[in-house]
Amino acid sequence: MNIPVDSPGGPIRMLANRYQILQVLGSGGFGNTFLAEDTQMPSHRRCVIKQLKPVENDPQVYQLVCERFEREAVILEKLGSENDQIPHLYAYFNEGGRFYLVQELIVGKTLTEVVRQQGALAEQSVWQILINLLRVLEFIHQKQIVHRDIKPDNVILRQEDGKPVLIDFGAVKEVLGTVFDSQRNSQQSIIVGTPGFMSSEQMEGRPTYGSDLYSLGFTAIYLLTEKSPQEFATDPQTGRVAWEMYAPTVRSSLVEVLNRAISIHVQQRFSSAWEMRQSLEAMETLVNSPADTLRQNSFSSPPINGVGPPIQPRVPSHLSPLMSPAPQAYWNSQPLLQDPPSHSMGDWKKAILIGSIMAGVVLIALFLWSQFISKEEQPSSSSPTVSVSTDPEPITESPLSTRDSPEPDLGSSSTPTDTVSPEPIVDPVEDQRVPAVINDPDGYTNIRADRGTESPIVTIVNENEIFYTIPQEDAEWWPVWTSNGEFGYMYYNRIQLRN
Numbered sequence: 001m002n003i004p005v006d007s008p009g010g011p012i013r014m015l016a017n018r019y020q021i022l023q024v025l026g027s028g029g030f031g032n033t034f035l036a037e038d039t040q041m042p043s044h045r046r047c048v049i050k051q052l053k054p055v056e057n058d059p060q061v062y063q064l065v066c067e068r069f070e071r072e073a074v075i076l077e078k079l080g081s082e083n084d085q086i087p088h089l090y091a092y093f094n095e096g097g098r099f100y101l102v103q104e105l106i107v108g109k110t111l112t113e114v115v116r117q118q119g120a121l122a123e124q125s126v127w128q129i130l131i132n133l134l135r136v137l138e139f140i141h142q143k144q145i146v147h148r149d150i151k152p153d154n155v156i157l158r159q160e161d162g163k164p165v166l167i168d169f170g171a172v173k174e175v176l177g178t179v180f181d182s183q184r185n186s187q188q189s190i191i192v193g194t195p196g197f198m199s200s201e202q203m204e205g206r207p208t209y210g211s212d213l214y215s216l217g218f219t220a221i222y223l224l225t226e227k228s229p230q231e232f233a234t235d236p237q238t239g240r241v242a243w244e245m246y247a248p249t250v251r252s253s254l255v256e257v258l259n260r261a262i263s264i265h266v267q268q269r270f271s272s273a274w275e276m277r278q279s280l281e282a283m284e285t286l287v288n289s290p291a292d293t294l295r296q297n298s299f300s301s302p303p304i305n306g307v308g309p310p311i312q313p314r315v316p317s318h319l320s321p322l323m324s325p326a327p328q329a330y331w332n333s334q335p336l337l338q339d340p341p342s343h344s345m346g347d348w349k350k351a352i353l354i355g356s357i358m359a360g361v362v363l364i365a366l367f368l369w370s371q372f373i374s375k376e377e378q379p380s381s382s383s384p385t386v387s388v389s390t391d392p393e394p395i396t397e398s399p400l401s402t403r404d405s406p407e408p409d410l411g412s413s414s415t416p417t418d419t420v421s422p423e424p425i426v427d428p429v430e431d432q433r434v435p436a437v438i439n440d441p442d443g444y445t446n447i448r449a450d451r452g453t454e455s456p457i458v459t460i461v462n463e464n465e466i467f468y469t470i471p472q473e474d475a476e477w478w479p480v481w482t483s484n485g486e487f488g489y490m491y492y493n494r495i496q497l498r499n
Contacts, residue, residue, distance in 0.1 A: 015100060016093050019049055031098065035105070038090075047090055050101040062097075069099050072171050075145065076101070085136045085165050106167070108159045111152035111223060121223045123250050129155075129164050130220055131280055136166050137212055137273035145171065146207045150215035151197045152222050196229035201266055210266040213276055217261030224250055239264035253283045433468040433481065439496035447488035451477035458488040469495055 013021055019036040026033040031051040038045045054065045073092040080088040080103075088104040111129075115121065121129075133155065140147060148170030156165045170192035193202050199214040201207065218229045225246040232243045241262060244255055257279050263269050270276040438445040443463040448455040459482060461467055468481045469490070477489040 015049060016091075016095060019047070019102065021049075022046070036102075038102075046105045048087075048103045048105050050103065052099045052101070053097070054099070066094060066099075069094070073101065075143075075171065076169060079140060079143065079145070079169075080104070083136060083139050085132070085163055086140070087165065087167055106156045106158055106165050108156045108165070111155045111157065111164075111219065114157060115152065115223060115226055120226045120247070123224070123254060126220050126223045127254065127280065127283070129157075129223070130216070131277060132164050133166060133216060134273045134277040134280070136164075137209075137216070138277070141209045141212070141273055145169075146209060147212050147215075148192045148202065148207050149194060149197075150212055150219060151194045152219055153194075155219065199266065200264060208266055209272065210269045213261045213269055213273060214263075214266075217258050220258055221247075221262070251283070254280075257283075432470050434471070435466050435498045436469050436480070436495050437464060437466060437498060438462075438490075438494055440494050445490060445494045447480055447482070447486065447490055448477075449488055451475075451489050455489070459486050461490075466498070469497075471497070 015021065015036070018038060018040050020039050021034050021036050023035040024032060025035055025048065031053050034049045034051065036047055036049045038047055052069075054062075070092070073089065076087075077089040079086045087106065089101060090104065091102040093100050093102075109117075133150075137147070147166065149168055150166070154166065154168040156167060157163070158165050191198075191203060191205055193207075193215075197215045197218050199207075199211045202211040202214075221241075221243050222228060225243060227243070227246060229241070232241045232246075234241050240259070244250070257276065260279075261269055261276060270279070438461050440463075445461050446457045447459050447461060447467075449458050450456075461480075461482065466483060468483075469478050472478050472492070476492055478492050478495060479487070480490045480495070481487050
């Protein structure tokens, strides 16, 4: 067992008189990561211990660092207890000038290890991982927390259920990378994050929620291309990263989502993890999910000393040692790594057949309806010709007025229907009818279907328009005929006979 000398008393073998160190999982600038056994638990539960050391060695500010470390530990405990894709925090303590986090051991592989073993992942698998991690980001952003270090090494696909677990929150490292001035005001001296996966605003020490989306976008691109962000060419004018050529089969809809997530300007990215997830879920459902293959082939870490369950892989020395594990009580009880619905070819054929039958029925119905309508319209179109049989000889005095009706609800002069064109009561003998024009200051007068103002209007006669009537000595309503053959009644004082 290769235990580093990290204390004045020699190699660390037991921490807090409770945790037995079994193996070093990683080492880096912030400290070390150990696999350990909790000797005070009946099951001797295995856990991950992160040993962290502050950059500030001044004893006068040590208490300030302790207080901030404790606050961040409380936050990690709350996150892990409410979301099963964030590691449970079992304990925290400080010993020998070092700070320690005791976290749940996650059995599985990081996304980096998965890609190294399998190569670039299928679009379906990447889509699922994005959806699942965005739900986790929605949760932590609602708690007003920015992860600060999302990358393939900090996402473990848990062997138990295939869920991606988000580890190694950067807030604790940021506390330990803080120095204090003479007035004990904190000044951040170390930028937390990983070059390439870190946005410009985060490199300036101003991480936002959009910074996590930026890192997640490049994590997804790594899964699709097997390439880190530094390997892609960048447009010097726009800052756009040219990565699509390395994943030519990825659909344009997913490319657009990822390009927006990695936009150099935070204002051009998605406003929230929820918005980005909605854009992904709006994409067409992917078919032939390889999730089962991913679960079967991704986890094969060797047991420790030939016994016990497989553990998370050793973190390379140049990476951050803080490989934290994940919890088991997610706020949404439904499993997150579930396959989107797929459809067999048989279902598609049935849908096409049913659609074709329905379309045929609709076309036949439309054809029959058009034939019915055309038959209904034929009598009305010929009715003027039938009623003209009683018209007098053509009048050559002046052309008829073609002005539109001044009453919009009545329409222009039109062919009377059966209900508004009763047969004349008087005998329409041609030599009995005399020409007339209206005598109305309004410039028009209504011809009604029967005697009385409550009778329906047949048509309207305009000023100077010639029509024909038979004067009635004992009646107030006289029969009238228009030059188009329309028949009705008009009030006598609106009629002016022509000599």
